[in-house]
Amino acid sequence: VQDEVTPAQVVAALEDTFGVTPGERRNHIKGTCASGEFVGLPAVAAWSRSALFSGQPVPVVARFSLPGGNPKVPDTARSVRGMALEFRLPGGALQHMTMLDTPVFGAAQPKTFLDQILALKPDPATGKPDPAKLAAFRASHPDSRAQARFLAEHNPPPSFANSSYFGIHTFKFVDATGKATLVRWRFVPEDGEKSLSDEELETLPADFLEERLIQRTAQGPVRWDMLVSIGQPGDPENDPTVAWPENREQVKAGTLVLTAAMPQKGAACEKVNFDPLVMAEGIAPTDDPILRFRSPAYAVSFAKRQAGQ
Numbered sequence: 001v002q003d004e005v006t007p008a009q010v011v012a013a014l015e016d017t018f019g020v021t022p023g024e025r026r027n028h029i030k031g032t033c034a035s036g037e038f039v040g041l042p043a044v045a046a047w048s049r050s051a052l053f054s055g056q057p058v059p060v061v062a063r064f065s066l067p068g069g070n071p072k073v074p075d076t077a078r079s080v081r082g083m084a085l086e087f088r089l090p091g092g093a094l095q096h097m098t099m100l101d102t103p104v105f106g107a108a109q110p111k112t113f114l115d116q117i118l119a120l121k122p123d124p125a126t127g128k129p130d131p132a133k134l135a136a137f138r139a140s141h142p143d144s145r146a147q148a149r150f151l152a153e154h155n156p157p158p159s160f161a162n163s164s165y166f167g168i169h170t171f172k173f174v175d176a177t178g179k180a181t182l183v184r185w186r187f188v189p190e191d192g193e194k195s196l197s198d199e200e201l202e203t204l205p206a207d208f209l210e211e212r213l214i215q216r217t218a219q220g221p222v223r224w225d226m227l228v229s230i231g232q233p234g235d236p237e238n239d240p241t242v243a244w245p246e247n248r249e250q251v252k253a254g255t256l257v258l259t260a261a262m263p264q265k266g267a268a269c270e271k272v273n274f275d276p277l278v279m280a281e282g283i284a285p286t287d288d289p290i291l292r293f294r295s296p297a298y299a300v301s302f303a304k305r306q307a308g309q
């Protein structure tokens with residue numbers, strides 16, 4: 001039986017491990033806003049009736065981020081990078097996609113995520129997480145290992161524009177007749193996937209990702225192709241730590257084009273709660289327990305920061 005874990009408990013653990021910056025996110029606190037549009041491909045209507053795939057440009061508010069609640073976390077940190085998108089559909093409906101640059105997540109159940117946050121708490125003696133606690137966490141939580149392996153094998157990117165971002169969870173595309181198809185999506189960068197060298201990880205300053213994205217968008221639009229894997233019966237639906245087989249049908253679903261980036265303070269992305277369960281017609285959630293847990297956890301963090309806490 002899975003131990004009962006509440007969203008408030010997880011947010012309290014994030015606060016205890018990383019500290020609190022009043023008015024700011026409890027996780028993914030360090031970030032950069034961006035804006036642009038998404039143009040979907042009408043052929044995707046075969047699977048989803050979402051207005052995303054009308055062929056008309058849809059305005060997008062985006063936010064790139066690093067995990068944790070430390071606003072000074074260095075951009076060289078060996079951790080995930082996030083890309084959160086809010087699609088502003090005609091008529092005012094919203095569609096969110098809140099993604100990471102790893103194909104799988106490090107927890108199949110909320111308890112594993114909680115235990116990882118607890119294990120990351122800095123040891124007062126060193127100011128760093130206790131390696132023995134992290135090793136014990138890894139040994140006792142096999143569902144954390146696939147993402148950790150990916151992060152060990154891939155150095156972080158030199159630019160937010162050089163990562164693929166993965167929806168990770170399985171979602172459902174729903175067509176005009178109500179028929180649902182299991183899908184997973186990812187956004188692949190036109191600038192190519194790149195990793196920092198080990199030497200760059202040692203020598204780069206703490207802050208470069210924001211400036212590089214602002215400069216990159218000033219030079220011209222930055223694009224990602226949205227690719228969708230079409231699931232087959234029996235594909236794992238409720239486990240974000242397991243990737244699907246490589247040979248699933250891949251469909252190009254559209255292109256994201258970002259034309260500007262800016263510091264988050266006062267910009268459009270700052271006050272958005274990129275809750276992944278904000279979905280419009282044509283896309284629906286699965287019962288993935290991590291996906292279902294995220295929404296109330298983001299609400300706790302959002303309510304606090306909105307209240308200036």
Ligand code: HEM
Nearest residue numbers: 025027028063082083084099100113168274297298301302
């Ligand atoms: C138990 C699992 C998880 C918990 C408890 C959790 C918790 C949180 C919280 C509290 C925030 C800050 C919300 C806010 O104040 O706006 C956040 C942000 C974020 N999370 Fe998660 N998360 C989980 C899993 C995931 C997964 C699976 C992904 C990706 C597939 C993800 C991607 C992100 C990203 C990209 C952000 C930053 C969003 C933004 O830019 O505002 N998280 N998470």
